[in-house]
Amino acid sequence: MNKIYSAAAVTITLLATGCASNSKTYDNAAGRNTIYEDVSSTSSTVAGIGVESQDVVSMTDQMMRDMLQNPMLVSNESARRIIIDSEYLVNESTSRINKNMLTDRLRINLNRAANGRMVFVGRHFSDMVNKERELKRSGVVDAGTIRTTQATAGADFRLGGRISSLDAMDTNTQLKSRYHQVTFEMVDLELGTIVWSGIYEFKKTAQDDIVYR
Template sequence: MRRLPALASALAAGLALSACQSVDNSAGSPSVYIDPGSVGPVKGVGIESQDIIGMTDQMMRDMLAQPRLANAQAAPNVIIDSEYFHNESSSRLNKNSITDRLRVGLNRAAAGRMQFVGRHYADMVAKERELKRQGVVDKATLPAARAPKGGDYRLGGRITSLDSRDPKSGMMQRYNQIVFEMVDLESSEIVWSGIYEFAKAAQDDIIYR
């Protein structure tokens, strides 16, 4: 009877050891940095990083070549956000990844030839203006503006796609079309248009998030 506790302890230790030995602790694949402008090892038929970089670079160059936008006598106020940039394609995509990159790149390259209105920050600006005018905070260093800037032009556009699949081979193909347009916010005139299109094919598509 005196040996029962010792036997129980030895049995428990043996079970713990065998459990540890059954766990697969093999190392997984280490993460690697990939140039976002190149095709990576995980690819499908949707819009990917290299497509976003390619299309925004092309649209930026086209806009800077448009005299009404980049060579006006008075630098126009432009709004570039995703509010009126619609995704009607079968690709799951965060539209901000396109419009944010376009706005940042254009802001840098325009060098004062355009002024950019942060309409997506309107609520933040309104709250700060109210605090200043109520005397809750001081007036800071910038002169008070009569009103926030209005926009002369705003980005609009849409993303569409056309899918086809071969039922025999399982091969899938997708045609992607992205249209960008700058709209006069007084007359509704479209003062500039750009289009970016491409098609991809793959045996099996991947999951986009």
């Protein structure tokens, strides 16, 4: 009888051990943790030959520093009114990019660095401004606490530019290279003259299997 009990105990122990070991084969752990990376780093985990975060940061920083040294744009007499948006920034390259990323970062950093020496006209917010002005002048709301003006602000200069690229591919190694040329130019909105120009260029080579969205 004791042998029967002993055999039963061993069987139950083996079954329990088997269940425990089987349960360890199911991996219920969470997936790979999100990786935070430096947006200006050239050694990104995912990289291709298109325009990427480090390119956006580098080119807008370079353009900002150059603009701040231009006496036509930064005057000690009166703050120039400037429009920086993506309306006249044309993408003719084979790279897919949101142009607002370039102009927004450039405008915001310039606004902070200029410290009042430049005034930025938010022409991309004109619809919002016009609706509020209409409400004020119709008496639906009061005039606010700052001022009323006959017209909205006109600008002295506006940014334009072009993004171009040149592609090449080695059919033996399947390596692809892309040369980017990004130009920014500030245009006098009365004369049509170009008062400042900047160029940023870079070339990348890789087995390009990255999808840009």
